[in-house]
Amino acid sequence: MRRNVLKRRFIRELKSEFGKYLVIFLFLIGAIGFVSGFLVASNSMLAAYEDGFAKYRVEDGNFELSSPAETELQTALIEEGVALYENFYLTEEVKETEAKLRIFKKRTEVNLICLMEGAFPEKADEIAIDRMHADNNRLSVGDSLTIGGKTLQISGLVAFSDYSALYEKASDMMFDATKFGVAVMTEEGFDGMGDTHLHYSYSWRYDTPAESDKKAGERADIVLEVLMGNGMRTGNVPVNFLPAMSNLAIQFVGDDMGRDNKMMAVFLYIIIAILAFVFAITISNTITKEALVIGTLRASGYTKGELIRHYLALPMTVVAVAAVLGNILGYTVFKEVAANMYYNSYSLPTFVTLWNADAFIRTTVIPVLLMFIINLVMLVRKLSLSPLRFIRRDLSKRKKGKAIRLNSKWSLMNRFRLRILLQNVPNYITILVGIFFANVLLLFGFVLPPLVDNYEKDITSNLIAKYQYVLKAPVETEEKSAEKYSVTALQTVKGKLKSEEVMVYGIAEGSAYVDAEFGDGVLISTAYAGKYGLSAGDEITLEESFGEQVHSFTVAGVYDYPAALAVFMEQEELNERFGFGEGYFNGYFSDRELVDFDERFLATKITADDLTKTTRQLKVSMGELMDLFLVFGVAVFLLVIYLLSKLIIEKNAQSISMTKILGYTDGEINKLYVWMTSAVVVISLIGTIPLVNYIMKYLFAAVLADYPGWLPYRVPFTAFVRMGALGILSYTVIILIQMKKVKGVSKSIALKSVE
Amino acid sequence: MFIEIKGIKRNFGEGESRVEVLKGIDLGIEKGEFCVLLGPSGSGKTTLLNILGGIDSADEGYIAIDGEKMADMNEKALTRYRRKHLGYVFQMYNLIPNLNIKENIETGAYLSENPLDVDELLKVLGLYEHRHKLPNQLSGGQQQRTAIGRAIVKNPDILLCDEPTGALDYKTSKEILKLIEEVNQKYGNTVVMVTHNDAIKHMADRVVKLHDGTIRENYKNDKKVSATELDW
Structure with a gap:
């Protein structure tokens, strides 16, 4: 053989x-x-x-009403093949963590809960909370929480099948599992918490599952029609309507993975x-x-x-x-x-x-x-x-051409270096490409943290007011700093980007909180302008969330409000356009907390904490990934340069050996061979940064297009400096290895035969 | 005629730099003959050897080996031809630096269905005790012996040698020539050797002298001398 x-x-x-x-x-x-x-x-x-x-019987959608659903509504939905499940919840603040907790009763029919640790609550003073929310707040089984003036003991940690991502609202750009969580109590415990913060939320499931997203959308439209019809008759209109396919708390994990x-x-x-x-x-x-x-x-x-x-x-x-x-x-x-x-x-x-x-x-x-x-x-x-x-x-x-003629006025060393460059073009191109990709990874690691920090600073320094209240109905306050405003939610029209919520604010004349001249149009927030590339003079069209009416506005300017997609207009104009009536208001801007009205009239209270939840969660969930990108970026960088610079020296071993025989010192040889590679590395390092930055900006916009809201891509110059510095620092290790390698080239190589 | 060379022409370059290296070579070599191609630099001997070896092609004319014309062969067929019939020895030994001596010879054995016994050959070559050494641990002569071993281990019909002693000293050159002579006699291969060294003609069966791309002399030696008796 x-x-x-x-x-x-x-x-x-x-x-x-x-x-x-x-x-x-x-x-x-x-x-x-x-x-x-x-x-x-x-x-x-x-x-x-x-x-x-299927296992946890996740809902096909949910809605919230201003009062409990009437029997007629339930019957009408059953006729449409929709089963309705009561899924009331309480929104309470936890004293120890200052987090908002959405508390549900124990569920048996829909959106079942997976027990991760401990036990489900058995007593009225027990509560099981979301496992991730507990982790983020360093809570564990057996800890006590003060909620609504009661002391509750954590009996277990759970995962809600309808809250795999802890989104509080569908319009949130990102969830915040530290400041928002979900929890479950016994029926007795739940009832004992009172109804001040009670939400009449219902989940629905279709008798037969929808075959496609399109069918699910059509069936959700039928549910909405029934709800609106019922609302017209009874005045019990939906305050929230969320089919499962649009519910980020349910869908986000699948999409993200x-x-x-x-x-x-x-x-x-x-x-x-x-x-x-x-x-x-x-x-x-x-x-x-x-x-x-x-x-x-x-x-x-x-x-x-x-x-x-x-x-x-x-x-x-x-x-x-x-x-x-x-x-x-x-x-x-x-x-x-x-x-x-x-x-x-x-x-x-x-x-x-x-x-x-x-x-x-x-x-x-x-x-x-x-x-x-x-x-x-x-x-x-x-x-x-x-x-x-x-x-x-x-x-x-290639066909043999004449050697490239170099200007003889240049010093021999410079011509020598240039020859090395010309001889090693493929190696240097690979170094350039390798550094480009390493820079992409490094940029991920270096840019996102300052970008998130800057965004957080931008939001907190451009708050309209320290406290922003949205009311269920107009209610007066004695607080002098409070200023009334009107607000309604519209949606962008689905086009290249998904439809998303835009808050339309009606601002009082001579407002102390929003310093703006509206002219003949409206102002849009910097977030809105950034995401959709809008500027003064553009026309925008928004549609109603639960209606069919479409509203068009002319953009008069951009207002510095990076926290959310928003439109600002004169309050009276808003009241008139949306039929709210003269003098109507449903919100307060205030620099002091309002404590003198019944909380039952309060729909939402927005503080800096609420607006910065995106950045907090990004830091938590992206932190480890950023570090990994840094490690891999540096590793790719070192690997490519190490291997290719080694190759360049090996390829030139005979010439290096010959220059040694001629009497060149190691230092002079380093200036020839190591210097050229170093020049290519440094030029590639710095030269590829603008391109990498441009690509990253494009990728960033493409990724964010899928999310509600906007996070502007603004990278501080120091991030690039740090990137370049890390590259150069890593490269110094390679230089030392290269110099050692040059020193190790024997004079005998040039004297020996090829073998 | 075992090797028939007919009207071979070969040019290099184009336009003004065009050089006619072979201007129409006709030559026949018998099976088992030891043929030496002599001539000064640029006379076309290496080009002729390369065309004979199927690693270069003629612009005109043909070469037939045992009646089979090489011009009719495509790239694959030429490789098969080299694999089956040829052994090559170059001036530079071209050994694989990270294979030992025995393994270098085995690279030749791999190509043959019926190779010579490698250990036996190592003994014939005087390399048996060095068989585990790497090429750079041996002298030039020993390396060239290895190269010859690699070429003949597959027992080729034709052994082509391009200046096999060009890089060796007098004594070692004679040893190598002796080895080639022995191989020719023992295994009966046809040997075609290109050389500058005029003295080598005395050990050949046939001597072909090239000059400026043409054959100036082509004769058979009536009386050969052994490589050991050569002097220059």
Whole structure:
């Protein structure tokens, strides 16, 4: 039996280039393991979440009325194939955490609750609270909470099937699991809390599930029609209407996990592609080095295919082994890491790890294929030359032209450096591409925290008032600083972006809180202008949430209010346009807390805390991810530069050796070879930042388009400085390695034969 | 005729820089013959050897090996031809640096259905005790022996040698020539050797002298001398 003895080179190649292969191998294991773990965890959790719709009998929608539903309404809905479930809740503040808690009675028919730890409440003074809300507030089973003047003991931690993301309102850009939570009490305990903060909320389920989102939308429209009809007759109009398909508290997790999976897979492909190019350049370099051997082997009868397989075998083996080990780590260690990240963001039920074909394809099949294709293309191109060309070391694909003439007035050192640059163009291009991707990762890590902080500062410094009250009905206060306003909610018309809520404020003439000149039009908030690219003179069209009427306005200017999408107009004009009547108001702006009216008239109280919940939650759920991006960014950066700069020095070993023989010092040689690479690295580092920033801005807008509200992309200059500084700092490590490598080049290389 | 070379022409370059390297070569070599191609630099000997080896192609004319014309072969067929019939030895030994001596020879054995015994060959080459060493641990002569071993281990019909002693000293050169002579006699391969060294013609069956792309002399030696008796 014939043995292909070339295979024996693999172990020796591995030994001689142990550092290089180890770094690539570990990096691949880390990247594949992390992404595999992430995909396995998210897909398993997603499956548990999706199964939960049936298992926990999740609602098809909910609405809130101003008083309990009449029997006629219930009968009318049953006739439409809709079963109605009472799902009243209380909104109470917890003294210890200053968080808002939405408390429900124990549920038995709809939106069932998963017990995560402890027990469901059995006594009137027991309460079970959402597991994530408890984690964020460092609460645990057995702790006591003061709610509505009563002391309640936490009996258990739970996950609500209709609150996998703790959105308080559908119009919230982001949920805030620290300041808002859900809880469950016994019926007796619930009734004992009084009805001051009681909300008449109902959930509905269809007798037969809707086959599609479109059908679900049509059926929700029927429910709304019945509700509005009932409201017209009885005056009990819906104050809230939310089909499950539009309910972020239910849908957000599924959408977000889907987005995360795609993002993670793209992240992995980018890393694999970079490494494949590094391998391709390494192999290309080896082929140049072994040109004579290859020519001889080809002349002796070795086929191109045999040599392609030979040169492909090692990188493919490295990737395949890394993929296998990465997957093992993914299913064990990294899965837990990723699951914890999700548990830090969402209130999800328990899950069982599922074998995931999608994760296998994304983390094993595609990376291996990507590595295979990139290297195969390079090898086929490179080895397509005739054996004679290899023997003559004539490997250039291009026709031989004249050498580029350099200005002889330049110093020899500069011309020398330029020659090095021209000789290593492919390596330097890969360094540039590698740094570009590393910068994308670094930017994620560096930019989001200051961006979120800035947004938080912007919101708090541009509050209309310290306290903003929305009333169920006009009610007077004695507080001198309070100023009346009117407000109504409209929605943007669905177009490229989803329809979302816009608050339309009617501002009193000579307002002390909103300093604005309306002219012939309305002012829009900076958030609205930013998200939709609007400016003075533009026309906007908004529609009613529960009606069919459409309202058009001319934008007179932009008002500095970054917290939400809002329109500001004169109060009397608003009252007239929406038929509220002269002198109507349903809200107060105030710099002092209002304490002199009955809370039953209060619909919402908005403070800086409410407006900054997005930023708080982003910090909690993105924090770990940001750190990971930083780590991976630095790792990609170091890896690419280390491998390619090493290659450049190896490729030039003979020249370096010769310059040493000629009497150049190590310092002078460093100035030639290390200096050029350093220049390329620094230029790439700084030069790619504007492009990365531009792309990030575009990506950011694209991602935010799916969310309600707007978070402006404003990056402080210091973030870029820190990014560049980290890059340069990391690179100094590489410089030291390069200098050591230059020092290690022996003079004998230039004196010896090619072998 | 085992090797038939007919009307071979080969040009390099275009326009003003066009050079006619071979201007119509006709030559026949018998099976088992030791043929030496002599001539000064630029006479076209290496080009002719490369065309014979199927790693370069002629602009005109043809080469037939045992009646089979190489011009009719495509890239794959040429590779098969080299794999089956040819062994190559170059001036630079072109050994694989991270394979040991025995393994380098095994790379040749891999190509043959019926290779020579590698250990046996190592002994013939005088390399058996060095078989586990890497190429850079051996002298130039030993490395060239290894290259010859790699070429002949597949027992090729034709052994093509391009200046095999060009990089070696006098004593080592003679050892290598002796080895090639022994191989030719022992295994009966046809040997075509390109050399600058005029003295080598005395050990050949056939001597072909090239000059400026044409054959100036082509004759058979009536009496050969052994490589050990050569002097220059």
